Amino acid sequence: MGLLLLFRFACTCAGILLGLLSRSEEAAGQLGAASFVLPLLSNAYIPTGNLPGRLRTLAEWNPISAVTTALRDLFGNAPVPEGAAWPVAHPVAGSPAWSLALTAVFLPLAVRRYARPE
DSSP: OHHHHHHHHHHHHHHHHHHHHOSSHHHHHHHHHHTTHHHHTSTTTSOGGGSOHHHHHHHHTSHHHHHHHHHHHHTTSSOOOTTOOHHHHSHHHHHHHHHHHHHHHHHHHHHHHHHSOO
16 A cells, blocks of 8 residues: 555656646646556556567556556566566566655655746
């Protein structure tokens, strides 16, 4: 549960920044639909082993892939794939690393944007 909460916090920080950067409420409302494609470019639905080169690299370096693989590993549902990129090959370390990196980038930017007078 801790991995999911940490990743959700990182995604919330990114969402807050994107919402603050939006010009209108309508534009901010469309951001949810734009983020729909991110899970589709991960290993949440299909294994990445059979994907072509660049698409496989993109899917394996997707933070959602690291979180998905970590949860599968911790719940004992599937082995970690061999020959995968580092975040997927080491998912229990990769998913918190992704979450902390995303938080370290987006949280200060969101706070700075919020505090900026307009």
